[in-house]
Amino acid sequence: MGSRGRGRGRGQGGTFSMEQLGVQKGEGMPTAVLQPPPVFPPPEYRPLPLSTGPRQEYLISAKRDLRSYMRESPFHIKQRSASNWLSGLVTKIKEDERVRNEDAPMFSSCCWSQFPKELIPVAEGGKARKRKVVKRKKSAVKADGTDILEKLSKLEETGDGGPTVEKEAGSDEETDDEDDENKDKKGMLGIEEEEQVEEVDEEMDGGTDYANNYFDPGDEYADDGDDDNDEGGVY
Amino acid sequence: MSLQQNKLCCLIVRELFGEVAESVTHLLLRGAAPLNRVCPPGVMKQKAKRALAALMHHGLVNFVSQGSLVLYSIDALAVQRILRYPRYLQQMKDNFSDICESIIQELMNHGRLPLSAILFTVGCRVFALDPSKLAVPEIEKHFKLLRKEGFIEQCPRVTDSESYLKNNEELVPSFVSKVVIEVDVKAEAIHERIVSSAADEGDHPDKNILWRISGSRFDAQIRDSIVIEAAVRKTDELGGALVKKMLSDSSSRLHQDPIVGDISFFVLKSDILKLCLNSLAEKLRDYLEVLQSGTLKIVRKIGDSGGGQYAIALKDTVDVLTAYAVRSIVQERHGTKAARVFALMLDNAFVDQEQIQQTALIPAKEAKVLTYILSENHFASVREMRKSVGAGAGAMKSVYLFHVDLPHVVRGLVERCEKSLGNVLCRKEAEVMDSERLMDKKRRVDALLKTLVEQGASQEELKEVDAMITPPERDLVTKVNYVLDKLSSAELEIDSTLLLFQVYLEFDEMAKRKRSSTRGRGRSKRAKAS
Numbered sequence: 203m204g205s206r207g208r209g210r211g212r213g214q215g216g217t218f219s220m221e222q223l224g225v226q227k228g229e230g231m232p233t234a235v236l237q238p239p240p241v242f243p244p245p246e247y248r249p250l251p252l253s254t255g256p257r258q259e260y261l262i263s264a265k266r267d268l269r270s271y272m273r274e275s276p277f278h279i280k281q282r283s284a285s286n287w288l289s290g291l292v293t294k295i296k297e298d299e300r301v302r303n304e305d306a307p308m309f310s311s312c313c314w315s316q317f318p319k320e321l322i323p324v325a326e327g328g329k330a331r332k333r334k335v336v337k338r339k340k341s342a343v344k345a346d347g348t349d350i351l352e353k354l355s356k357l358e359e360t361g362d363g364g365p366t367v368e369k370e371a372g373s374d375e376e377t378d379d380e381d382d383e384n385k386d387k388k389g390m391l392g393i394e395e396e397e398q399v400e401e402v403d404e405e406m407d408g409g410t411d412y413a414n415n416y417f418d419p420g421d422e423y424a425d426d427g428d429d430d431n432d433e434g435g436v437y
Numbered sequence: 438m439s440l441q442q443n444k445l446c447c448l449i450v451r452e453l454f455g456e457v458a459e460s461v462t463h464l465l466l467r468g469a470a471p472l473n474r475v476c477p478p479g480v481m482k483q484k485a486k487r488a489l490a491a492l493m494h495h496g497l498v499n500f501v502s503q504g505s506l507v508l509y510s511i512d513a514l515a516v517q518r519i520l521r522y523p524r525y526l527q528q529m530k531d532n533f534s535d536i537c538e539s540i541i542q543e544l545m546n547h548g549r550l551p552l553s554a555i556l557f558t559v560g561c562r563v564f565a566l567d568p569s570k571l572a573v574p575e576i577e578k579h580f581k582l583l584r585k586e587g588f589i590e591q592c593p594r595v596t597d598s599e600s601y602l603k604n605n606e607e608l609v610p611s612f613v614s615k616v617v618i619e620v621d622v623k624a625e626a627i628h629e630r631i632v633s634s635a636a637d638e639g640d641h642p643d644k645n646i647l648w649r650i651s652g653s654r655f656d657a658q659i660r661d662s663i664v665i666e667a668a669v670r671k672t673d674e675l676g677g678a679l680v681k682k683m684l685s686d687s688s689s690r691l692h693q694d695p696i697v698g699d700i701s702f703f704v705l706k707s708d709i710l711k712l713c714l715n716s717l718a719e720k721l722r723d724y725l726e727v728l729q730s731g732t733l734k735i736v737r738k739i740g741d742s743g744g745g746q747y748a749i750a751l752k753d754t755v756d757v758l759t760a761y762a763v764r765s766i767v768q769e770r771h772g773t774k775a776a777r778v779f780a781l782m783l784d785n786a787f788v789d790q791e792q793i794q795q796t797a798l799i800p801a802k803e804a805k806v807l808t809y810i811l812s813e814n815h816f817a818s819v820r821e822m823r824k825s826v827g828a829g830a831g832a833m834k835s836v837y838l839f840h841v842d843l844p845h846v847v848r849g850l851v852e853r854c855e856k857s858l859g860n861v862l863c864r865k866e867a868e869v870m871d872s873e874r875l876m877d878k879k880r881r882v883d884a885l886l887k888t889l890v891e892q893g894a895s896q897e898e899l900k901e902v903d904a905m906i907t908p909p910e911r912d913l914v915t916k917v918n919y920v921l922d923k924l925s926s927a928e929l930e931i932d933s934t935l936l937l938f939q940v941y942l943e944f945d946e947m948a949k950r951k952r953s954s955t956r957g958r959g960r961s962k963r964a965k966a967s
Contacts, residue, residue, distance in 0.1 A: 271546050279455040323486070
């Protein structure tokens with residue numbers, strides 16, 4: 203279209219002869235290609251074999267050592283991936299095994315002083331929060347389910363029940379009181395208590411704990427410390 | 438930073454430091470960023486911080502404070518060096534001792550350590566092998582040697598760690614300008630602790646003075662070893678020893694110069710006699726003669742005083758070796774004939790199609806195909822030259838000249854190496870993921886067996902535990918391990934090529950900078966004169 207007005211130059215610019223590209227007349231041209239090339243074309247030449255020998259063996263074993271060391275070390279940090287529920291469960295189980303490893307200090311405390319302050323974990327704060335949460339869970343669960351019955355009846359009375367935040371706060375206070383009362387009981391109950399935890403936990407899922415990750419077993423729940431991004435696990 | 442390099446860095450970090458660190462690395466590779474921009478979405482901040490600290494501890498991430506922010510940046514070169522760690526260890530084993538190797542290995546595993554912790558762990562290792570050989574002062578001597586040679590360097594020291602941790606005002610610690618202090622470790626106490634097999638209580642007197650390995654020094658060491666190997670291939674072991682001697686005189690510097698180790702003939706001879714290489718000293722002249730002839734000129738004569746001044750032409754050697762490496766890559770990828778055409782282009786700066794056909798003794802049509810393949814794969818570049826045929830203007834004829842722009846080709850190959858390294862690592866990760874549970878089981882059974890043996894369990898019990906892994910599982914474990922080893926081997930081989938290319942590009946950059954600076958100086962002189 204652009205060359206329409208310039209009649210004279212058109213013949214030269216628009217076509218080219220095959221001779222210009224170095225193809226002689228009468229030489230066979232390749233046939234038209236009607237399909238895309240293969241994604242993995244077979245290599246024209248086979249690659250050379252890898253070198254072997256004691257030196258190479260040494261290098262490989264050194265590599266293996268470094269790898270296995272680092273993977274077991276506290277430097278290796280795994281993310282809880284929960285793309286589907288099964289893999290989420292599997293990784294969760296594995297993580298629980300690893301928890302000890304991950305909580306282990308990466309290096310002695312003096313090394314932390316080499317880093318910017320924002321990176322240094324606040325050990326005390328994290329611990330306090332953890333204890334609190336565990337307490338709440340246990341106490342909410344232990345009293346033969348009476349707690350929950352009470353709460354449910356209360357909810358029925360109030361009808362709509364008001365905003366969830368209030369409910370949560372209420373149950374928290376209650377459970378804390380309960381906790382103090384039942385302190386000596388707890389020691390005696392021991393294993394029974396644990397069993398109850400599992401039983402009642404399912405009910406709790408609909409109640410106060412709905413914001414938690416479904417696959418979180420109660421005791422290790424607060425290990426993640428910072429709960430900024432913790433809500434709404436992706437199932 | 439290229440895309441491939443970024444991907445490779447992410448994969449390396451993933452392999453050793455896990456997924457969280459990988460996503461942190463990915464974000465850091467975009468450029469220096471503060472903490473809240475480094476936290477990947479969907480990852481808990483605590484974990485991201487931990488990952489960042491782990492990377493920092495291993496010297497892969499650095500920080501600077503800027504106003505009220507702390508900016509983090511990643512050192513991609515340091516990340517790539519992790520692939521080379523086995524080679525570093527091998528250098529230690531070859532040139533120094535097993536103890537040096539252990540020291541370096543400890544530092545690689547832990548990132549940074551105080552001297553007494555190194556002495557303790559290495560001592561434990563020696564003690565486990567042979568209790569009679571344990572000598573902590575001996576290990577300390579090895580450590581000092583490595584420090585003198587520059588393989589180990591001191592981390593910047595915090596001025597006052599106690600007050601920094603207490604003070605909430607300071608965002609980052611302040612560091613003392615580099616002072617190497619003599620560390621007084623209580624070698625005897627460490628010795629006692631190892632013998633009594635006490636646990637490492639972590640309270641070291643020198644806990645504030647940390648050490649790490651110096652990657653650039655190790656790279657220089659490997660570069661030297663490449664040159665030495667070239668000399669061995671060109672002559673024999675004695676020639677290699679000669680080059681090694683010449684290089685070692687200057688290896689205290691990180692020699693970035695293209696020519697190193699200026700030494701006179703007689704000094705060299707007396708040095709070699711000191712090394713008890715009498716046969717080499719007798720034929721020294723011949724060896725030097727051979728080493729400075731041919732295409733691969735490792736040694737260069739740079740003066741006549743003192744029986745002749747000789748030096749190692751590092752840059753020239755690396756250039757020639759790189760050209761050879763590229764040539765063999767062409768040969769393995771596109772065949773002998775393509776390699777012949779490529780060599781032709783490399784030797785004669787510019788050649789046209791006619792010349793190629795005639796000189797390479799390849800039929801015209803085939804030669805054209807080969808030239809096409811070479812330029813298609815960016816091994817050859819084409820330059821168009823227009824020359825006027827007649828005296829008058831108008832009749833122009835284009836001539837296409839082919840040539841090899843080696844730095845350009847090498848840059849392309851570096852990219853390719855990084856790509857294939859990335860592929861290998863990806864494959865490795867997939868293999869590991871596929872058989873993760875099986876490998877976990879195997880590891881657990883092994884650990885159980887170990888504890889049982891320690892507790893003195895009976896043969897039957899051991900057998901029973903051992904049978905927990907079924908024969909098909911055992912086969913699978915061996916198979917996976919075989920595949921992983923093969924992939925590791927490929928990784929190492931690619932990396933050795935990559936190192937050569939990187940050294941070449943480094944020298945090339947340096948030469949370019951020098952050229953431009955001298956040109957700049959010339960220009961300013963001229964400006965002054967006018």
